Amino acid sequence: xxxKSDKNEILSYLxxxxxxxxxxxxxxxxxxxxxxxxxxxxxFEAGTPVHISGMGxxxxxxxxxxxGVIVSTEKLNRIIEINKTEKFAIVESGVILEDFHKELxxxxxxxxxxxxxxxxxxxxxxxxxxxxxxxxxxxxxRDYVLALEVSxxxxxxxxxxxxxxxxxxxxxxxxSKNGRAYHIPVEPVxxxxxxxxxxxxxxxxxxxxxxxxxxxxxxxxxLQAKLKLLPLPEDFLSMLLxxxxxxxxxxxxxxxxxxxxNKKNEYIDALAIEFxxxxxxxxxxxxxxxxxxxERTALWIEQDVSGAESDNILLAYTELLEKYGVDTEEVWFxxxxxxxxxxxxxxxxxxxxxSDFISRNNIRKVGTDLAVPDDKFFDFYHFCKNGxxxxxxxxxxxxxxxxxxxxxxxxxxxxxxxxxxxxxxxxLCAEAVKAGGTISAEHGIGKIKREYLKMMYSDRDLESMxxxxxxxxxxxxxxxxxxxx
Amino acid sequence: xxxxxxxxxxPDTATKINVxxxxxxxxxxxxxxxxxxxxxxxxxxxxxTKEKSGGEVVIVSVGTDKNKDTIRKAxxxxxxxxxxxxxxxYRDSFAVAKALAEEIKAQDARIIFFGKQSVDYDNSITGxxxxxxxxxxxxxxxxxxxxxGDKVTAEREIEGGKEVVETSLPVVITAQKGxxxxxxxSLKGIMQAKKKKIEEKDAAAADNNLEIVxxxxxxxxxxxxxxxxxxxxxxxxxxxxxxxxxxx
Numbered sequence: 001x002x003x004k005s006d007k008n009e010i011l012s013y014l015x016x017x018x019x020x021x022x023x024x025x026x027x028x029x030x031x032x033x034x035x036x037x038x039x040x041x042x043x044f045e046a047g048t049p050v051h052i053s054g055m056g057x058x059x060x061x062x063x064x065x066x067x068g069v070i071v072s073t074e075k076l077n078r079i080i081e082i083n084k085t086e087k088f089a090i091v092e093s094g095v096i097l098e099d100f101h102k103e104l105x106x107x108x109x110x111x112x113x114x115x116x117x118x119x120x121x122x123x124x125x126x127x128x129x130x131x132x133x134x135x136x137x138x139x140x141x142r143d144y145v146l147a148l149e150v151s152x153x154x155x156x157x158x159x160x161x162x163x164x165x166x167x168x169x170x171x172x173x174x175x176s177k178n179g180r181a182y183h184i185p186v187e188p189v190x191x192x193x194x195x196x197x198x199x200x201x202x203x204x205x206x207x208x209x210x211x212x213x214x215x216x217x218x219x220x221x222x223l224q225a226k227l228k229l230l231p232l233p234e235d236f237l238s239m240l241l242x243x244x245x246x247x248x249x250x251x252x253x254x255x256x257x258x259x260x261x262n263k264k265n266e267y268i269d270a271l272a273i274e275f276x277x278x279x280x281x282x283x284x285x286x287x288x289x290x291x292x293x294x295e296r297t298a299l300w301i302e303q304d305v306s307g308a309e310s311d312n313i314l315l316a317y318t319e320l321l322e323k324y325g326v327d328t329e330e331v332w333f334x335x336x337x338x339x340x341x342x343x344x345x346x347x348x349x350x351x352x353x354x355s356d357f358i359s360r361n362n363i364r365k366v367g368t369d370l371a372v373p374d375d376k377f378f379d380f381y382h383f384c385k386n387g388x389x390x391x392x393x394x395x396x397x398x399x400x401x402x403x404x405x406x407x408x409x410x411x412x413x414x415x416x417x418x419x420x421x422x423x424x425x426x427x428l429c430a431e432a433v434k435a436g437g438t439i440s441a442e443h444g445i446g447k448i449k450r451e452y453l454k455m456m457y458s459d460r461d462l463e464s465m466x467x468x469x470x471x472x473x474x475x476x477x478x479x480x481x482x483x484x485x
Numbered sequence: 486x487x488x489x490x491x492x493x494x495x496p497d498t499a500t501k502i503n504v505x506x507x508x509x510x511x512x513x514x515x516x517x518x519x520x521x522x523x524x525x526x527x528x529x530x531x532x533x534t535k536e537k538s539g540g541e542v543v544i545v546s547v548g549t550d551k552n553k554d555t556i557r558k559a560x561x562x563x564x565x566x567x568x569x570x571x572x573x574x575y576r577d578s579f580a581v582a583k584a585l586a587e588e589i590k591a592q593d594a595r596i597i598f599f600g601k602q603s604v605d606y607d608n609s610i611t612g613x614x615x616x617x618x619x620x621x622x623x624x625x626x627x628x629x630x631x632x633x634g635d636k637v638t639a640e641r642e643i644e645g646g647k648e649v650v651e652t653s654l655p656v657v658i659t660a661q662k663g664x665x666x667x668x669x670x671s672l673k674g675i676m677q678a679k680k681k682k683i684e685e686k687d688a689a690a691a692d693n694n695l696e697i698v699x700x701x702x703x704x705x706x707x708x709x710x711x712x713x714x715x716x717x718x719x720x721x722x723x724x725x726x727x728x729x730x731x732x733x
């Protein structure tokens with residue numbers, strides 16, 4: 001095991017992709033999962049706070065400590081088993097998503113969770129219940145976790161298999177491998193029906209595995225996970241559509257979503273519906289000079305296909321697009337893996353371009369991660385957009401519109417504008433909550449969004465969450481400062 | 486006027502290549518193929534030439550049925566028709582050029598586009614050979630092109646600069662990155678491409694002048710060495726660079 005304490009050496013662990021900064025005394029880099037328990041036990045006894053670091057791709061400061069030590073999972077990166085017959089994989093938490101996807105592809109298997117950041121770690125994905133574009137059809141990380149091995153704050157290790165331990169009479173009970181018993185009070189809270197990464201998962205009769213998914217490192221360190229796999233689809237249809245009129249694009253989203261969800265057309269079953277507004281296209285023009293002039297909105301659509309159906313699917317999309325007056329000559333169509341990678345790059349480039357713009361101009365981004373129920377989405381989108389336009393701020397909107405999920409990034413250029421952006425951000429969060437949505441659909445709460453969690457949950461709900469934390473981490477040692485103020 | 490684009494079907498640059506058990510070919514296991522990336526510039530330039538001056542863009546490719554994926558993509562981008570010159574066996578650049586030249590003659594095409602090289606064997610020679618066999622003018626590594634009537638003005642990349650040349654039709658142009666921004670295949674293009682016929686013929690007979698004797702991968706790079714992580718490591722680093730690596 002590596003232990004780093006030199007200031008320069010540990011600097012890279014002290015921030016995340018949101019550029020949220022902190023400090024720590026040292027970084028442990030365990031190479032075997034048994035080493036994690038030992039570190040945790042020592043820290044627990046000494047009362048030293050522990051933060052957990054995956055690949056540092058988080059956007060809410062979740063891995064960033066204010067003192068104490070860091071346990072980095074980067075060397076716990078073994079793919080232990082890929083079972084083709086039963087379609088599952090057992091991986092350590094530091095496995096990088098991109099490596100995992102590649103390994104599976106070679107074996108004709110598929111793990112759908114795909115937050116845009118491919119360099120994130122599986123452990124990080126589970127801690128945040130990561131989702132992304134493909135969640136529209138395939139659901140978030142939670143739906144793929146079959147079992148977890150977790151090191152708890154006191155250094156005990158627990159193995160939980162889905163379907164074995166449930167909430168009963170207000171408690172979840174399990175024992176660690178050493179036989180230590182845990183008695184965790186669970187009072188159900190009213191969780192949004194949208195995709196959600198805000199606060200603990202607390203439902204009547206819930207599975208104990210679900211408690212740890214999305215708990216942002218506050219309840220334990222994920223050591224290993226057993227993940228559900230699917231057969232690799234034969235092919236993916238991937239295309240980028242351009243619209244002159246944003247409202248037409250939104251109507252198209254509504255129909256495509258309805259068609260896919262409710263099987264209204266046997267050939268239309270999108271797996272992802274991604275939206276880019278005019279500002280997104282402006283950011284992308286340098287890299288993609290072929291973006292047609294005059295188009296104000298783009299949608300990226302993907303669908304998994306099997307060979308025999310592909311002609312019918314193309315025909316169905318052509319008809320649907322023509323109904324909305326889309327010029328199919330301007331629809332970029334991926335004819336193979338290489339072109340598909342190009343379209344994925346298009347999606348990735350937007351967030352990258354925004355980050356570049358922010359660092360170049362030395363400004364701070366105020367970005368939403370809001371999702372609302374589908375039937376409230378279009379009103380909500382207009383509310384967000386009108387508010388942003390009215391504020392006079394520069395902003396850019398993209399997101400997983402299939403899931404009614406908006407990334408609206410405000411780009412304030414000075415302190416006054418930053419203040420305006422923060423005020424607007426609060427208003428948008430309030431509106432999302434009012435609509436029955438979430439203030440964090442996929443990025444988590446971390447340390448950046450704690451004050452907004454209070455808008456979603458009552459004091460009583462938050463107290464219930466804290467009781468879970470206290471039952472598993474009596475000294476508030478693990479990732480202190482995450483989720484709760 | 487016919488404009489011919491010669492395209493080749495090559496392993497995806499992102500694919501992991503392994504040498505086959507015979508030590509002379511690549512192992513096809515898990516290898517996906519794509520349009521040769523330089524040929525995409527050639528296709529785009531042909532389409533632009535057609536859009537400006539009219540004509541018909543014909544795709545010609547030498548190989549097996551597998552080349553049809555590449556041909557379909559070219560058709561989806563907007564080419565009008567395609568000819569697949571079939572040969573199941575390996576052909577060297579000369580033998581490929583021979584087959585292409587025969588077909589171009591039969592098509593009576595006077596503007597021919599190639600990519601500057603195929604990224605499989607990287608010989609960068611088929612375009613030039615074809616031009617020679619046809620007795621056509623040839624400009625290689627072209628980054629800007631203007632065709633006005635019979636007059637051809639092309640800017641080509643040379644070591645440390647650019648060169649502008651003038652010539653006349655008939656001409657073979659080999660395309661370099663930067664010549665244009667290849668368009669994406671469109672949904673409409675895909676639908677239309679399905680209806681376009683790919684004419685199949687036997688490739689004109691030609692003997693190879695080259696034989697692949699052996700194919701092997703470069704020796705794996707030795708792992709890096711971390712000498713230290715702060716300033717104190719510099720003297721040791723300098724010593725190693727001087728005495729062990731012998732680079733300073």
